[in-house]
Amino acid sequence: MKTRCLHTHVSSTRNALNTFLRSDSGAALPFIVLILVGALVGLSFAFDTVRMVNTAGQLKRATDAAALAIGQIQLRNNNDDETDLDSIAQGYVLNNLGMDSGLIDQIDTTSISVTQGTNDGHPTFTVTVTLKTQSDLLNAQTEDQVISSKVEVVSTPTEVALLLPNTLTEDEPELVALRKLGKNFARNLLGEDTDASNSAQKVWLSLVPFSQTVNVYDADDPERISRWAAAGALNPPELRSLFKTGKVRSLADPRFPDRVAKLLCMYRGLGAGENFNWDQQPDSQFGVYYRHDLPQNGSPGATPISWVGPNPSLWPSSVAEDVRWIVADKGCPNAPLLPLTNDLDAIDGRLDEMSTRFNVNYAIAMGWAGHALSPNMRGSSGWGDSELPLDFSKSKSNVKVIVMLANTAGEWFDTDAYNFNRDQALDSTGPGSAKAFATQRFHDVCRSFRDKNIKFFFIGVRPGDPADFSRTLFADIAGPGLRECAGGGGGLYFADASSFVEGKSQIDNSLEEIAEEIRQNYYVRLIK
Structure with a gap:
Protein backbone atom coordinates (compact mmCIF):
# COMPACT_ATOMS: atom_id res chain seq x y z
CA MET A 1 0.00 0.00 0.00
CA LYS A 2 2.79 2.45 0.96
CA THR A 3 4.72 1.67 -2.28
CA ARG A 4 1.64 2.26 -4.48
CA CYS A 5 0.97 5.60 -2.78
CA LEU A 6 4.56 6.68 -3.27
CA HIS A 7 4.44 5.79 -7.01
CA THR A 8 1.26 7.88 -7.34
CA HIS A 9 2.93 10.78 -5.56
CA VAL A 10 6.00 10.54 -7.81
CA SER A 11 3.80 10.50 -10.96
CA SER A 12 1.84 13.55 -9.82
CA THR A 13 5.04 15.41 -9.04
CA ARG A 14 6.43 14.67 -12.51
CA ASN A 15 3.29 16.05 -14.19
CA ALA A 16 3.52 19.19 -12.11
CA LEU A 17 7.18 19.58 -13.04
CA ASN A 18 6.45 19.22 -16.77
CA THR A 19 3.77 21.88 -16.59
CA PHE A 20 6.04 24.11 -14.55
CA LEU A 21 8.95 23.71 -17.00
CA ARG A 22 6.76 24.59 -20.00
CA SER A 23 5.84 27.85 -18.36
CA ASP A 24 7.98 30.97 -18.43
CA SER A 25 8.52 30.80 -14.71
CA GLY A 26 9.87 27.28 -15.01
CA ALA A 27 12.45 28.33 -17.57
CA ALA A 28 13.75 30.84 -15.10
CA LEU A 29 14.20 28.39 -12.23
CA PRO A 30 16.30 25.40 -13.41
CA PHE A 31 17.77 24.74 -9.96
CA ILE A 32 14.36 23.97 -8.53
CA VAL A 33 14.27 20.91 -10.79
CA LEU A 34 17.46 19.58 -9.35
CA ILE A 35 16.20 20.16 -5.82
CA LEU A 36 12.94 18.31 -6.45
CA VAL A 37 14.66 15.41 -8.21
CA GLY A 38 17.11 15.12 -5.32
CA ALA A 39 14.23 15.16 -2.86
CA LEU A 40 12.52 12.35 -4.76
CA VAL A 41 15.68 10.27 -4.80
CA GLY A 42 16.24 10.92 -1.09
CA LEU A 43 12.66 10.02 -0.28
CA SER A 44 12.96 6.78 -2.24
CA PHE A 45 16.23 5.93 -0.51
CA ALA A 46 14.78 6.67 2.93
CA PHE A 47 11.73 4.52 2.25
CA ASP A 48 13.83 1.59 1.04
CA THR A 49 16.19 1.98 4.00
CA VAL A 50 13.32 1.84 6.51
CA ARG A 51 11.83 -1.16 4.72
CA MET A 52 15.13 -3.05 4.66
CA VAL A 53 15.86 -2.23 8.31
CA ASN A 54 12.43 -3.52 9.33
CA THR A 55 12.97 -6.64 7.25
CA ALA A 56 16.39 -7.27 8.76
CA GLY A 57 15.04 -6.68 12.28
CA GLN A 58 12.21 -9.14 11.77
CA LEU A 59 14.59 -11.73 10.40
CA LYS A 60 17.06 -11.11 13.27
CA ARG A 61 14.31 -11.87 15.78
CA ALA A 62 13.64 -15.10 13.92
CA THR A 63 17.30 -16.16 13.97
CA ASP A 64 17.51 -15.23 17.68
CA ALA A 65 14.58 -17.53 18.41
CA ALA A 66 16.09 -20.32 16.31
CA ALA A 67 19.50 -20.02 17.98
CA LEU A 68 18.02 -20.04 21.50
CA ALA A 69 15.88 -23.06 20.65
CA ILE A 70 18.89 -24.94 19.29
CA GLY A 71 20.87 -24.02 22.40
CA GLN A 72 18.16 -25.47 24.65
CA ILE A 73 17.95 -28.61 22.53
CA GLN A 74 21.71 -29.14 22.69
CA LEU A 75 21.71 -28.43 26.43
CA ARG A 76 19.14 -31.18 26.81
CA ASN A 77 20.90 -33.55 24.41
CA ASN A 78 24.38 -32.90 25.80
CA ASN A 79 25.52 -31.45 22.45
CA ASP A 80 24.51 -34.51 20.44
CA ASP A 81 26.33 -34.44 17.08
CA GLU A 82 23.58 -36.46 15.37
CA THR A 83 20.88 -33.81 15.80
CA ASP A 84 19.89 -32.22 12.44
CA LEU A 85 20.40 -28.63 13.53
CA ASP A 86 19.98 -27.12 10.04
CA SER A 87 16.45 -28.52 9.69
CA ILE A 88 15.54 -27.31 13.16
CA ALA A 89 16.87 -23.82 12.38
CA GLN A 90 14.96 -23.66 9.09
CA GLY A 91 11.74 -24.58 10.84
CA TYR A 92 12.18 -22.01 13.61
CA VAL A 93 13.16 -19.18 11.26
CA LEU A 94 10.26 -19.72 8.86
CA ASN A 95 7.72 -20.21 11.64
CA ASN A 96 8.83 -17.01 13.36
CA LEU A 97 8.32 -15.00 10.15
CA GLY A 98 4.63 -15.81 10.36
CA MET A 99 2.47 -14.76 7.39
CA ASP A 100 4.99 -12.40 5.79
CA SER A 101 5.14 -14.24 2.46
CA GLY A 102 7.02 -11.37 0.83
CA LEU A 103 9.85 -11.69 3.31
CA ILE A 104 9.85 -15.49 3.12
CA ASP A 105 10.22 -15.23 -0.67
CA GLN A 106 13.37 -13.18 -0.16
CA ILE A 107 15.03 -15.98 1.81
CA ASP A 108 16.89 -18.85 0.28
CA THR A 109 15.88 -21.61 2.72
CA THR A 110 18.93 -23.64 1.75
CA SER A 111 21.07 -20.80 3.10
CA ILE A 112 19.70 -21.24 6.64
CA SER A 113 22.50 -23.06 8.40
CA VAL A 114 23.99 -23.73 11.82
CA THR A 115 27.69 -23.64 12.58
CA GLN A 116 29.31 -24.76 15.81
CA GLY A 117 32.19 -23.20 17.68
CA THR A 118 33.47 -22.55 21.19
CA ASN A 119 33.71 -19.59 23.55
CA ASP A 120 35.88 -19.94 26.66
CA GLY A 121 35.56 -23.69 26.33
CA HIS A 122 31.76 -23.63 26.04
CA PRO A 123 30.02 -24.73 22.81
CA THR A 124 28.41 -22.05 20.63
CA PHE A 125 25.85 -22.33 17.85
CA THR A 126 25.38 -19.71 15.12
CA VAL A 127 22.25 -19.58 12.96
CA THR A 128 22.91 -17.80 9.64
CA VAL A 129 20.36 -16.71 7.01
CA THR A 130 20.98 -15.03 3.63
CA LEU A 131 18.40 -12.40 2.68
CA LYS A 132 18.11 -11.18 -0.93
CA THR A 133 17.50 -7.42 -0.84
CA GLN A 134 16.59 -5.07 -3.73
CA SER A 135 15.45 -1.43 -4.00
CA ASP A 136 12.25 -1.43 -6.07
CA LEU A 137 12.07 2.37 -6.29
CA LEU A 138 15.71 2.93 -7.27
CA ASN A 139 15.84 -0.16 -9.53
CA ALA A 140 19.09 -1.26 -7.82
CA GLN A 141 20.37 -4.78 -8.37
CA THR A 142 19.72 -7.58 -5.86
CA GLU A 143 22.22 -7.90 -3.02
CA ASP A 144 22.74 -10.62 -0.40
CA GLN A 145 22.44 -9.57 3.24
CA VAL A 146 23.64 -12.05 5.88
CA ILE A 147 21.76 -12.16 9.21
CA SER A 148 23.07 -14.31 12.07
CA SER A 149 22.54 -15.05 15.77
CA LYS A 150 24.92 -16.86 18.11
CA VAL A 151 24.24 -18.56 21.45
CA GLU A 152 26.57 -19.95 24.08
CA VAL A 153 25.60 -23.16 25.90
CA VAL A 154 26.99 -23.42 29.42
CA SER A 155 26.32 -26.87 30.85
CA THR A 156 28.51 -27.52 33.87
CA PRO A 157 27.44 -30.80 35.51
CA ASP A 220 17.61 -52.76 45.99
CA ASP A 221 20.96 -53.38 47.69
CA PRO A 222 20.34 -55.95 50.45
CA GLU A 223 24.05 -56.85 50.65
CA ARG A 224 25.12 -53.30 51.48
CA ILE A 225 25.44 -53.96 55.21
CA SER A 226 27.70 -56.97 54.65
CA ARG A 227 29.73 -55.26 51.94
CA TRP A 228 30.33 -52.03 53.83
CA ALA A 229 30.87 -53.52 57.30
CA ALA A 230 34.43 -53.73 58.58
CA ALA A 231 35.82 -57.06 59.76
CA GLY A 232 34.02 -58.07 62.96
CA ALA A 233 31.61 -55.12 62.84
CA LEU A 234 28.55 -57.34 62.39
CA ASN A 235 29.37 -59.33 65.54
CA PRO A 236 30.46 -56.78 68.16
CA PRO A 237 31.76 -58.55 71.28
CA GLU A 238 29.52 -56.61 73.65
CA LEU A 239 26.50 -58.35 72.04
CA ARG A 240 27.96 -61.85 72.22
CA SER A 241 25.46 -62.84 74.92
CA LEU A 242 22.59 -61.81 72.63
CA PHE A 243 23.91 -63.73 69.65
CA LYS A 244 24.28 -66.86 71.81
CA THR A 245 20.51 -66.86 72.42
CA GLY A 246 19.87 -67.55 68.74
CA LYS A 247 17.27 -64.77 68.57
CA VAL A 248 19.60 -63.00 66.14
CA ARG A 249 22.99 -64.18 64.88
CA SER A 250 24.51 -60.82 63.89
CA LEU A 251 23.66 -57.21 63.17
CA ALA A 252 22.94 -58.28 59.59
CA ASP A 253 20.37 -60.87 60.70
CA PRO A 254 17.03 -60.02 59.02
CA ARG A 255 15.37 -60.52 62.44
CA PHE A 256 17.41 -57.72 64.03
CA PRO A 257 15.04 -54.81 64.88
CA ASP A 258 16.76 -52.27 62.62
CA ARG A 259 16.68 -54.70 59.71
CA VAL A 260 12.96 -55.33 60.28
CA ALA A 261 12.28 -51.57 60.41
CA LYS A 262 14.34 -50.97 57.23
CA LEU A 263 16.92 -48.92 59.09
CA LEU A 264 20.64 -49.06 58.30
CA CYS A 265 22.76 -46.50 60.10
CA MET A 266 26.52 -46.96 59.81
CA TYR A 267 29.61 -45.01 60.80
CA ARG A 268 33.32 -44.67 60.11
CA GLY A 269 36.07 -42.15 60.70
CA LEU A 270 34.91 -40.93 64.11
CA GLY A 271 38.44 -40.19 65.31
CA ALA A 272 39.97 -36.73 65.46
CA GLY A 273 40.69 -35.37 62.00
CA GLU A 274 39.26 -38.43 60.22
CA ASN A 275 36.19 -36.48 59.03
CA PHE A 276 34.11 -39.67 58.74
CA ASN A 277 36.41 -40.71 55.86
CA TRP A 278 33.66 -39.39 53.62
CA ASP A 279 35.87 -39.22 50.51
CA GLN A 280 37.04 -42.86 50.67
CA GLN A 281 35.61 -46.03 49.13
CA PRO A 282 33.03 -47.84 51.32
CA ASP A 283 33.85 -51.55 51.20
CA SER A 284 34.80 -53.12 54.56
CA GLN A 285 35.04 -49.71 56.22
CA PHE A 286 32.02 -49.23 58.49
CA GLY A 287 30.70 -50.01 61.91
CA VAL A 288 26.96 -50.42 62.44
CA TYR A 289 24.92 -48.40 64.90
CA TYR A 290 22.38 -50.21 67.08
CA ARG A 291 20.26 -49.06 70.00
CA HIS A 292 20.38 -50.73 73.40
CA ASP A 293 17.49 -49.01 75.18
CA LEU A 294 14.15 -49.50 76.89
CA PRO A 295 11.29 -50.72 74.69
CA GLN A 296 9.41 -47.43 74.99
CA ASN A 297 12.35 -45.59 73.45
CA GLY A 298 12.43 -47.67 70.29
CA SER A 299 11.33 -46.73 66.80
CA PRO A 300 8.04 -47.93 65.33
CA GLY A 301 8.31 -50.70 62.79
CA ALA A 302 9.96 -53.50 64.78
CA THR A 303 9.40 -55.43 67.99
CA PRO A 304 12.20 -55.04 70.58
CA ILE A 305 14.31 -58.10 71.41
CA SER A 306 15.14 -58.95 75.03
CA TRP A 307 17.83 -61.19 76.54
CA VAL A 308 19.80 -61.58 79.75
CA GLY A 309 23.41 -60.43 79.61
CA PRO A 310 25.89 -57.64 80.37
CA ASN A 311 25.06 -54.03 79.60
CA PRO A 312 26.47 -53.47 76.08
CA SER A 313 27.15 -49.82 76.86
CA LEU A 314 29.35 -50.70 79.86
CA TRP A 315 31.04 -53.88 78.60
CA PRO A 316 33.79 -54.94 79.29
CA SER A 317 34.22 -52.77 82.39
CA SER A 318 30.98 -54.23 83.76
CA VAL A 319 29.76 -57.78 83.14
CA ALA A 320 26.77 -57.72 85.51
CA GLU A 321 23.89 -59.54 83.86
CA ASP A 322 20.32 -58.32 83.68
CA VAL A 323 17.44 -58.10 81.21
CA ARG A 324 18.58 -56.07 78.21
CA TRP A 325 16.73 -54.78 75.18
CA ILE A 326 17.62 -54.05 71.57
CA VAL A 327 15.13 -51.70 69.92
CA ALA A 328 14.85 -50.21 66.45
CA ASP A 329 17.00 -47.09 66.44
CA LYS A 330 14.91 -43.94 66.73
CA GLY A 331 18.00 -41.83 66.07
CA CYS A 332 18.19 -43.38 62.59
CA PRO A 333 15.82 -41.51 60.23
CA ASN A 334 12.92 -43.37 58.69
CA ALA A 335 13.64 -41.73 55.32
CA PRO A 336 16.93 -43.04 53.89
CA LEU A 337 19.49 -40.98 52.03
Missing part, protein backbone atom coordinates in the same frame (compact mmCIF):
# COMPACT_ATOMS: atom_id res chain seq x y z
CA THR A 158 26.17 -29.92 38.99
CA GLU A 159 25.54 -32.17 41.99
CA VAL A 160 23.66 -30.93 45.04
CA ALA A 161 23.11 -32.61 48.42
CA LEU A 162 20.20 -31.22 50.46
CA LEU A 163 20.33 -31.88 54.22
CA LEU A 164 16.97 -31.88 56.04
CA PRO A 165 16.45 -32.35 59.81
CA ASN A 166 14.13 -35.13 61.01
CA THR A 167 14.69 -34.72 64.76
CA LEU A 168 12.38 -34.51 67.79
CA THR A 169 11.95 -30.81 67.05
CA GLU A 170 10.45 -31.53 63.63
CA ASP A 171 6.86 -32.51 64.46
CA GLU A 172 4.32 -33.03 61.68
CA PRO A 173 3.66 -29.31 60.96
CA GLU A 174 7.42 -28.78 60.75
CA LEU A 175 7.79 -31.76 58.43
CA VAL A 176 5.00 -30.44 56.21
CA ALA A 177 6.91 -27.17 55.89
CA LEU A 178 10.19 -29.00 55.20
CA ARG A 179 8.57 -31.17 52.52
CA LYS A 180 7.21 -28.09 50.75
CA LEU A 181 10.57 -26.35 51.00
CA GLY A 182 12.34 -29.42 49.63
CA LYS A 183 9.92 -29.86 46.74
CA ASN A 184 10.07 -26.19 45.79
CA PHE A 185 13.86 -26.24 45.88
CA ALA A 186 13.98 -29.36 43.70
CA ARG A 187 11.78 -27.71 41.09
CA ASN A 188 13.76 -24.48 41.18
CA LEU A 189 16.85 -26.57 40.60
CA LEU A 190 15.64 -29.21 38.14
CA GLY A 191 12.61 -27.61 36.48
CA GLU A 192 9.00 -28.76 36.55
CA ASP A 193 9.37 -31.84 34.32
CA THR A 194 8.92 -34.98 36.45
CA ASP A 195 10.45 -37.20 33.75
CA ALA A 196 14.19 -37.45 34.39
CA SER A 197 14.79 -38.43 30.75
CA ASN A 198 13.57 -34.99 29.64
CA SER A 199 15.84 -33.04 31.96
CA ALA A 200 17.21 -29.96 30.19
CA GLN A 201 20.48 -29.85 32.10
CA LYS A 202 23.01 -32.06 33.83
CA VAL A 203 22.07 -31.39 37.44
CA TRP A 204 21.24 -33.89 40.15
CA LEU A 205 19.93 -33.68 43.70
CA SER A 206 20.57 -35.95 46.68
CA LEU A 207 18.41 -35.85 49.82
CA VAL A 208 20.05 -36.42 53.21
CA PRO A 209 17.43 -36.58 56.00
CA PHE A 210 19.18 -36.60 59.38
CA SER A 211 18.63 -37.02 63.09
CA GLN A 212 21.41 -38.50 65.24
CA THR A 213 22.76 -40.08 62.08
CA VAL A 214 21.68 -40.90 58.50
CA ASN A 215 19.85 -43.97 57.19
CA VAL A 216 21.53 -45.63 54.17
CA TYR A 217 19.05 -48.50 53.74
CA ASP A 218 18.31 -49.49 50.14
CA ALA A 219 15.84 -52.26 49.33
CA LEU A 338 18.44 -40.59 48.39
CA PRO A 339 21.48 -40.75 46.09
CA LEU A 340 21.91 -38.21 43.30
CA THR A 341 18.96 -38.16 40.91
CA ASN A 342 17.00 -35.79 38.68
CA ASP A 343 13.76 -37.74 39.06
CA LEU A 344 11.26 -35.43 40.78
CA ASP A 345 8.91 -38.31 41.57
CA ALA A 346 11.68 -40.09 43.48
CA ILE A 347 12.55 -36.87 45.29
CA ASP A 348 8.93 -36.18 46.24
CA GLY A 349 8.48 -39.75 47.43
CA ARG A 350 11.53 -39.60 49.68
CA LEU A 351 10.44 -36.27 51.17
CA ASP A 352 7.05 -37.80 51.96
CA GLU A 353 8.79 -40.58 53.93
CA MET A 354 10.29 -38.16 56.45
CA SER A 355 9.10 -38.53 60.05
CA THR A 356 9.93 -37.22 63.51
CA ARG A 357 12.91 -39.05 65.03
CA PHE A 358 15.21 -38.25 67.98
CA ASN A 359 18.29 -36.13 68.86
CA VAL A 360 20.54 -34.29 66.41
CA ASN A 361 24.15 -34.55 65.23
CA TYR A 362 24.97 -31.95 62.59
CA ALA A 363 28.53 -32.96 61.72
CA ILE A 364 27.58 -36.62 61.17
CA ALA A 365 24.89 -35.43 58.75
CA MET A 366 27.43 -33.22 56.97
CA GLY A 367 29.73 -36.22 56.63
CA TRP A 368 26.99 -38.18 54.88
CA ALA A 369 26.31 -35.25 52.56
CA GLY A 370 29.98 -35.56 51.62
CA HIS A 371 29.45 -39.29 51.00
CA ALA A 372 26.52 -38.41 48.72
CA LEU A 373 28.89 -36.35 46.53
CA SER A 374 32.02 -38.51 46.76
CA PRO A 375 33.19 -40.21 43.53
CA ASN A 376 34.47 -43.09 45.67
CA MET A 377 30.81 -43.92 46.32
CA ARG A 378 30.22 -44.40 42.60
CA GLY A 379 29.33 -47.81 41.17
CA SER A 380 28.03 -51.05 42.62
CA SER A 381 30.20 -50.84 45.74
CA GLY A 382 28.66 -47.47 46.66
CA TRP A 383 25.35 -45.89 45.72
CA GLY A 384 24.90 -48.12 42.68
CA ASP A 385 25.13 -45.52 39.89
CA SER A 386 27.87 -46.23 37.35
CA GLU A 387 28.39 -42.52 36.53
CA LEU A 388 27.51 -40.58 39.67
CA PRO A 389 28.89 -38.99 41.76
CA LEU A 390 31.32 -37.36 39.33
CA ASP A 391 35.02 -36.90 40.04
CA PHE A 392 36.18 -33.95 42.10
CA SER A 393 37.28 -31.10 39.83
CA LYS A 394 39.79 -28.34 40.48
CA SER A 395 39.24 -26.94 36.99
CA LYS A 396 35.51 -26.42 37.69
CA SER A 397 34.50 -28.85 34.95
CA ASN A 398 31.75 -29.87 37.38
CA VAL A 399 30.30 -28.37 40.55
CA LYS A 400 29.39 -29.97 43.90
CA VAL A 401 27.16 -28.18 46.41
CA ILE A 402 25.83 -28.93 49.90
CA VAL A 403 22.72 -27.11 51.15
CA MET A 404 21.92 -27.68 54.83
CA LEU A 405 18.75 -26.76 56.72
CA ALA A 406 18.78 -26.92 60.52
CA ASN A 407 17.02 -25.69 63.61
CA THR A 408 19.86 -24.14 65.57
CA ALA A 409 17.92 -23.71 68.83
CA GLY A 410 19.17 -26.80 70.64
CA GLU A 411 20.98 -27.45 73.91
CA TRP A 412 22.53 -30.81 73.05
CA PHE A 413 24.10 -31.78 69.75
CA ASP A 414 27.19 -33.51 68.34
CA THR A 415 28.30 -34.81 71.75
CA ASP A 416 26.35 -38.07 72.22
CA ALA A 417 27.74 -41.59 71.84
CA TYR A 418 27.09 -41.62 68.07
CA ASN A 419 30.01 -39.22 67.65
CA PHE A 420 32.75 -41.30 69.25
CA ASN A 421 34.39 -44.69 69.07
CA ARG A 422 33.74 -46.98 72.04
CA ASP A 423 37.29 -46.61 73.33
CA GLN A 424 37.43 -42.84 72.81
CA ALA A 425 37.76 -41.23 76.27
CA LEU A 426 36.84 -37.55 76.64
CA ASP A 427 36.83 -35.14 79.55
CA SER A 428 33.60 -33.56 80.73
CA THR A 429 35.09 -30.06 80.44
CA GLY A 430 38.18 -28.32 79.12
CA PRO A 431 40.17 -28.70 75.89
CA GLY A 432 39.65 -32.47 75.89
CA SER A 433 35.87 -32.26 76.31
CA ALA A 434 33.20 -33.49 73.93
CA LYS A 435 32.23 -29.90 73.11
CA ALA A 436 35.81 -28.98 72.25
CA PHE A 437 36.06 -32.10 70.10
CA ALA A 438 32.81 -31.19 68.30
CA THR A 439 33.99 -27.63 67.70
CA GLN A 440 37.21 -28.84 66.11
CA ARG A 441 35.34 -31.44 64.05
CA PHE A 442 33.23 -28.73 62.38
CA HIS A 443 36.46 -26.98 61.39
CA ASP A 444 38.02 -30.19 60.10
CA VAL A 445 35.00 -31.32 58.09
CA CYS A 446 34.58 -27.89 56.54
CA ARG A 447 38.23 -27.77 55.54
CA SER A 448 37.86 -31.17 53.91
CA PHE A 449 34.91 -29.84 51.89
CA ARG A 450 36.83 -26.78 50.78
CA ASP A 451 39.81 -28.94 49.82
CA LYS A 452 37.48 -30.68 47.36
CA ASN A 453 35.94 -27.41 46.10
CA ILE A 454 32.52 -28.21 47.55
CA LYS A 455 30.33 -25.15 48.01
CA PHE A 456 28.39 -25.10 51.26
CA PHE A 457 25.18 -23.19 52.03
CA PHE A 458 23.61 -23.24 55.48
CA ILE A 459 20.09 -22.07 56.36
CA GLY A 460 19.19 -22.03 60.04
CA VAL A 461 16.13 -21.07 62.03
CA ARG A 462 16.79 -19.52 65.41
CA PRO A 463 14.90 -17.50 68.04
CA GLY A 464 15.10 -13.74 67.87
CA ASP A 465 16.76 -13.30 71.27
CA PRO A 466 20.55 -13.16 70.71
CA ALA A 467 21.10 -13.99 74.39
CA ASP A 468 19.21 -17.30 74.20
CA PHE A 469 21.50 -20.06 75.51
CA SER A 470 20.69 -22.57 72.76
CA ARG A 471 21.37 -19.94 70.13
CA THR A 472 24.75 -18.97 71.60
CA LEU A 473 25.67 -22.64 72.08
CA PHE A 474 25.25 -23.36 68.39
CA ALA A 475 27.10 -20.19 67.47
CA ASP A 476 30.02 -21.14 69.72
CA ILE A 477 30.37 -24.80 68.72
CA ALA A 478 29.20 -24.98 65.11
CA GLY A 479 29.41 -21.35 64.00
CA PRO A 480 33.17 -20.96 63.43
CA GLY A 481 33.43 -24.15 61.40
CA LEU A 482 30.31 -23.40 59.35
CA ARG A 483 31.68 -19.98 58.48
CA GLU A 484 34.75 -21.76 57.17
CA CYS A 485 32.50 -24.05 55.13
CA ALA A 486 30.60 -21.13 53.62
CA GLY A 487 33.81 -19.27 52.80
CA GLY A 488 34.38 -21.52 49.80
CA GLY A 489 31.79 -19.77 47.66
CA GLY A 490 28.70 -20.65 49.69
CA GLY A 491 26.80 -18.69 52.32
CA LEU A 492 25.15 -18.64 55.73
CA TYR A 493 21.49 -17.66 56.04
CA PHE A 494 19.37 -17.36 59.18
CA ALA A 495 15.62 -16.97 59.46
CA ASP A 496 14.53 -14.94 62.47
CA ALA A 497 12.03 -17.58 63.47
CA SER A 498 11.80 -20.32 66.04
CA SER A 499 10.55 -22.96 63.59
CA PHE A 500 10.43 -23.88 59.90
CA VAL A 501 6.70 -23.15 59.87
CA GLU A 502 7.26 -19.63 61.16
CA GLY A 503 10.25 -18.99 58.93
CA LYS A 504 9.01 -20.76 55.80
CA SER A 505 8.75 -17.66 53.59
CA GLN A 506 12.23 -16.44 54.61
CA ILE A 507 13.71 -19.89 53.99
CA ASP A 508 11.92 -20.21 50.65
CA ASN A 509 13.49 -16.92 49.54
CA SER A 510 16.93 -18.06 50.67
CA LEU A 511 16.57 -21.39 48.85
CA GLU A 512 15.45 -19.59 45.70
CA GLU A 513 18.50 -17.33 45.92
CA ILE A 514 20.74 -20.38 46.33
CA ALA A 515 19.03 -22.21 43.45
CA GLU A 516 19.47 -19.15 41.24
CA GLU A 517 23.19 -19.12 42.01
CA ILE A 518 23.47 -22.84 41.27
CA ARG A 519 21.57 -22.40 37.99
CA GLN A 520 24.37 -20.17 36.74
CA ASN A 521 26.20 -23.42 36.01
CA TYR A 522 23.79 -24.37 33.21
CA TYR A 523 22.12 -21.93 30.84
CA VAL A 524 21.83 -20.74 27.23
CA ARG A 525 22.55 -17.10 26.42
CA LEU A 526 22.53 -15.02 23.26
CA ILE A 527 25.97 -13.54 22.66
CA LYS A 528 25.48 -12.08 19.15
